[in-house]
Amino acid sequence: MTKETFNELYRKKEFSGLAPYKVENAVIMAAGFSSRFAPLSEVCPKALFPVKGEVLIERQIRQLQDAGIRDIYVVVGHKKELFYYLKEKFGVFIVENKEYQSRNNNSTLYAVRDYLGNSYICSSDNYFTENVFHPYEYQPYYSCLYAEGETSEYCLTADENDKITHVKVGGADSWYMFGHVYVNKEFSKRYISYLTKEYNLPEIRQAYWEEIYMKHLDTLTLYQKRFQPGTIQEFDSLDDLRAFDSFYGTHSQEELLLFLANSLLRT
Template sequence: MNAIILAAGLGTRLRPLTNDRPKCMVEVCGTPMVERQIQFLHEVGISDIILVSGYKAESLEYLKDKYGVDIVINPKYDIVNNIYSMYVVKERFGDTYVLEGDVYMHKNCLRTDLNQSAYFSVWKEEYNCEWGLVTDSKDLLDHVHIGDGQGYIMSGISYWTKRDAEKIIARIDELIKSGEYKNLFWDNAVIDSVSLLDPIKVYGIEGLYEIDTVEELEGVEIRLLE
């Protein structure tokens, strides 16, 4: 089992905090988000960690020595969405956790006893403009609803078996080859492949925060320090 952390983007909505660092290096309660992710991965025994970087990549170099992280550069980080980040590390995708670099985990939700692909998801009583995970009575993914609603949402942490990863990679390859991928996320390849994948489990968790703006960061820190 390994992990891929996607952290190549510009983080424009978190400026000025990202003027001199990538979004994953923004601190929450004193710890960079990506460091907390790496620490939690090590805590459950996952040390094969690939970090896909781009913007201000030099600020991540210390992670190589401190944690043994392998850093791979997405050369198109400033012109495309994160589907290309997955494309550049596709050979290492399989039996893999995929983590978004702007996700702060208050508690360690990672586990290594998984035998099927899974989303680790936050429940929202009401969400707007989110990627909703619609499940059946067994908490298996039925489909993804993009828009407004109530329920689980994509929260930046997922796990993929080798079998499912192969099918997702095939779709990523198709999208990259078509040239029509500039505005796509890697999750688009998952959505396109859902009918071909084995049942995907959705685990509801708490203490997971995706931080896109300074206001969201301030709100999370206030909540955690109460």
Template sequence: MKENEIAILMAAGLGTRMRPLTEHIPKPLVSVCGTPLIETVIQGLQLRGVKKIYVVVGYLKEKFTYLEEKYANLKLIENKEYLEKNNISSLYAVGDILGSADCFICEADLYVTDKTVFLKEFSQSCYFGKMVLGYSADWAFTVDNRRIVKIGKGGIDAYNMAGVSYWKKEDAYLIRTAIQKAYQTPGHESLFWDEIVNQELNDIFVTVEKIPSDCIVEIDTLEELQQMDNTYEMAK
């Protein structure tokens, strides 16, 4: 049991790229092979023994209430700004929870095929990363001697974000402070929380935790969903 660890799952978004499916169900609750995406993440965290899981909700928030009944160590937190601001608002919504303990920060719409990926031991803060050969327009890391020195969209032969990161308590506290500071400046509304981390890389030592490309799958479109679960073929 990891009594000193918590997790924050970001589940507030609209999931627009998967419409019309997400018009009536939030994307993290879309099932793949019988299991809602978010529960594949939760099950991995439960396997590790994370003490508390906080799920930040917004769009169709009432659909998530069953999770609090199903998982005793799970609590929902509402992001009331999800329509007006980018995902920086979800970490702002958790307030001083961020920085109170060693912490996973996870996207809630991932399909985790190998739950043991959460059993790794971490000596420092890290992003899970998947190597992508050639050019990728997705979020990627520039790495120098194991250390992440830049986070941004686009990369060639680079480790791409996998949607899971792990933060030592003191680093999570620095991120929380930087987010609260950013909230005082115009333009913060459009920021991804990872852009805040990028600004703080001189003060936070972050590495890439390399994972196989198939153990955490990001499903962004109906076409990708159909590839993973052929029961959705009729959605074409």
């Protein structure tokens, strides 16, 4: 099916013809330490920080559900017990990553390898200023933003159809990986095959899941999906969060620790 036909069927809501493109589920990665937010993250995982009046991961779950995505797998590790309430509140599935302390986030995808198909892969600390999710997706993609000047992010080269052909760490005046990913059944099957075969290799233990994708770029197809500046927010440091939500900039660290502890009591 051409993209034009897909868009026309989607516009007319003729969804019966779009069955192979239906998004089946979403994975939200929430197992990490968020060590750059210590000591705040030692009290409350970053995914559970309230941002502009909403808990980060709750906002993302609501956006997925508003797009018709009902099967949502939240992969937990650090302070896992604090996430259990999400199962009752939103009906999500909680999956434990038992290796989060000794491996990078490839272990999160390994924990949900049986569920990956037509799936969104999301980071629990992303904040989307608008709903970026859809019930149907035409092709697998990595969302990206444009960097003017130098950046240390994963920079992309793509062909005339936006198929990613090369990824490198760092660059300038380039589109770079940032935010959520959509993978289809073909991608998932191949990726999980590589992940399973290579999982016990010493060099894979501390690899990001994207590094395994980059290693097999010739057979794992993703397209770049461009977003406007500001649509996707990611908080790598407290300064990033303070710049986005003034509340964090007007309170001391001690006040924020108390605020986060009290926020957890309300979940």
